[in-house]
Amino acid sequence: MISFLALAFAVVLVTGLVAAPTPKAAAAESCGEQARPIAEQDGVSLRDGLPVLFIHGxxxxxxxxxxxxxxxxxRRLREKPGVKLWTFDYSSANTQWVTHDSVGxxxxxxxxxxxxxxxxxxxxxAHSMGGLVTQFAQAQTASDGRGxxxxxASVVTVGTPFKGSDLLSVAQGVHVPVSKPLLGELNAVLSACRLVGRKCDVQLLLDKPVGRALRTNSEQLRALPAWPEDLPVRPIAGDIVYRFKMNLFVYHHEADIVSIGDPYVSVKSATAHRVMAEENVRKCDDVGVFRVWEVFSSSCGHSNLKRREDVQDEILDAVSEVAGQPAGTVYFSRYDPATYRAGFYAKTGARPARRIAEGTGRLSPDGRYRAEVDTSGDGPARLIVEDLDRGVRQRLADGANGHGLCNEPEWTPDGKYxxxxxxxxxxxxxxxxARVEVATGxxxxxxxxxxxxxxxxxxxxxIAWYDGLNPRPGRSTVLITDADGGNGRHVPAIGGVDDPCANAVAALSSGGRLALVEASHPGERACGDGPGRQVHDGLVxxxxxxxxxxxxxxxxxxxGVFLSDGGLLVQPAGAAEFVLLDRNFxxxxxxxxxxxxxxxxIHGYSSF
Incomplete structure (x- = not known):
């Protein structure tokens, strides 16, 4: 039995990971030599499309x-509206660990x-080690300074050795906690390399950085950054089940089942990480002694999983799910009148909203910082900025203490002031x-x-302001000025109806042409100390x-908030949803x- 197994596996190990020629494709948009489209993208721009990026092992x-x-x-993927297929190639360094500059x-x-x-x-x-490359890459810093x-939006891994490869570990003489039957199978694989008189893929990796890093539960694997709790990760594993059977006339014998994974990666290793998704194990039929070659030609084999229709369906489901979701992140707060404080949240696509801060004030346009005015005590108000990524608070400036009235901070769109x-x-x-610089105060x-x-x-x-100090007939309490506060003009009465008190303004479009304001309700509300930025019966x-x-x-x-592209994000009154409108509304x-x-x-919106 071992000779059948060894010889068959040797053929697979020598030839199984040879890649097919890459079709040549032209791309109008470039992201360097390592990232290329799979094929001609019909001249369609990536803008507003959904890139699907494939990475090998x-x-x-x-x-x-x-x-x-x-x-x-x-073809099935491209049938999804806007989907663009790209690949990433790190073959020049594919025996290096994920930290190599040409890899992660x-x-x-x-x-x-x-x-x-x-x-x-x-x-x-991601196939195989491509999943580990992704795990490393997701924790790096993007051009906007965020992760x-x-x-x-979503990650699908196919045969990724999250906990390492038992096969590589055995080849290096490292103890792995597996059953004796499985250990026998792994040793048979290594014997096969010697039988054919040439080195197989496993042997070629033994003295390479990636070979050492992929030992079961290695230090390098443990050092990889954790996946974010709200980033969906769908792991797919192959599971070839081997059962020794013998039927000779009146003699019948059946040995214990041995699960050998794909068999480069065990099921346990390939499904060790999943976030907001179920593990997907593709099982293949039992294999007996006289059909042992089927272990290595199996559709559950490490390099063959991608050709399985159910694996492709799983990838299609992940892409469809993202394509059907709203893109981007909404930053919003939820006020608690019992505590006079608010919880601040970030909601990305269809994922659950994440609580990112608590207190008062405004979030920066990118959601990284929170500005609040501390009015406790009888002294001056203090402008505080909190770095939400690091949890660091900084006192930037002192100013007028209106005890929570009028003096609410507002970020410039670039987040610098x-x-x-x-x-x-x-x-x-x-x-x-005053305009206070965040970097210097x-x-x-x-x-x-x-x-x-x-x-x-x-x-x-x-800039739009609430100005209810000098009410006049025919004009609202909404004042529009230049960025320096000059050249002020009042918006005429909202809908032709005067309201000397309550025309709050929540958002202003570029050029000051449109504003989201509270409708006029004369006599229904006391003027009080001003309505803040809240609108309840809002109109554009x-x-x-x-x-x-x-x-x-x-x-x-x-x-709501107006966007730089002319669009608008609003919350309809009485609706548990945010609606994103394009520039044509x-x-x-x-x-x-x-x-x-x-x-x-709503504090802001980001396309990521």
Whole structure:
């Protein structure tokens, strides 16, 4: 039996990982030599598409995923709207460990580039060690200073040795906690290499960095960064089950079952990491002594898994799931009137919302920082900035203490400055504001007195303010100024109806042309100390006329933000969802799950 097994396996080990020639394809958009499209992409730009990036394993190249036998699989993927197929090749360093610059760091750069061109996060499909390369890459830093994990919507791994390879460990004389029958099978594989008189893939890796790193539960594997809790990782494993059977006339014998994985990677190793997904084990029929060669020609074999229709279906499901989800991340807060504090959240696509901070104030446009005004005590108000990634708080500046009124901070769209009130309001007019540099704390006073609760336009050239100190017939309480606070103009009465108190402003478009404001309800509310940025019966209006602009959502909106591309993100009143509109105010996507119908305040939106 061993000779059959050894000889058959030797053939597979010598030839099984040879890659198919790579089809030559031209690409209008480039992310370097290592990342290329699988085939001509019909001249369609990556912008607003969904890149699916395939990565190969050890002693292989991009040919693993460009195999001609996968053409129907590629075609099924391309039938998904916007899907673009790319491969990453690290064959020049495929015996190096993932930390080599041409492997993990280069893959992180490719993800950063492709997601940047597409303007959204991508799907990664990884074979074998490609999954470990992905695990390393997702923890690297993208061009925007955030983690690469934000640029990945979903990961599918096929035969990835998350806990190492028992086969490589046995070859190096390392003890592995496996059963005696399985240990016998692994030793038979190594004997096969000597039988054919030439080295097999396993032997070629023994003295290489990757060979040492892939020992079962090695130090290098333990040092890999953890997967984020909200990044879906779908592991797929092959499981070939061997059962010794003999039927000779009246003699019948059946030995114990031996599960040998794919057999380079055990099922336990290939499914060791899964996040927000079920493990997918592809089992193949039992193999007996007289059909032992089927172990190595099996569709559950390490290099053959990709050709299985059910494996391809699993990859298609992952891509379809992402394609059907809204792209990007919404940053919002949820106020708790019992504590006068808010929880701050990030919701990416269809994933559950993540709580990222607690307190008061505003999130930066990229969700990395929180600015708050500390008004405790009778002294000056203190502008505090918290780095949410590092948990570090910094006092930037002191200013007017309105005890939570008027002086709410506002970030510039580039996240480099914060508007902060320096002097208090008086009966004659609003106090003076300053633009505080986040990096240094340096404060520069605006040229003119303006109002309260400022809101920047996405282009940073205009600011909307609440100004209820000097009400006049025919105009609202919404004031639009230049970035320095000058050249102020009031928006005419909203919908032609005067309301001297409650026209809050929640968002302003580039150029100051449109604003999301509270509808006029004269006499229904006391003026009080101003409405803040909250809108409950919100309308988008033309700031030159005060006339409402219809939106494709039912009823009024509770809040929103204008985007730099002219789009708008809103929460319809009474709806547990956020709706993303394009520049023509057509529905582009809807975020659902983990959102309340009331109490949410949208702070920003990122395409990743």
């Amino acid at each position: 050890i002693r292989s190249d991009r040919g693993h995923w460009t195999d001609n036998k996968l053409e129907s699989f590629h 760091p280069a893959f992180a750069r490719a993800i950063d580039c492709l997601s940047g061109l597409a303007g959204r996060s991508i799907v990664v499909v 690469i994990a934000r640029r990945i 914060i508007l902060f009130q320096q002097t208090p309001n008086t009966g004659r007019g609003p106090g003076q504001w 340096a404060a520069t006073l605006l040229a003119a007195h303006s109002g309260c609760y400022p809101v920047y336009a996405p282009d940073g050239q205009s 209006v033309d700031t030159s006329t005060g006339r409402p602009i219809p939106l494709p959502v039912p009823g009024p909106v509770r809040g 057509q529905i582009k996507a809807t975020f659902r799950g983990g959102i309340l119908a009331e109490g949410e305040t």
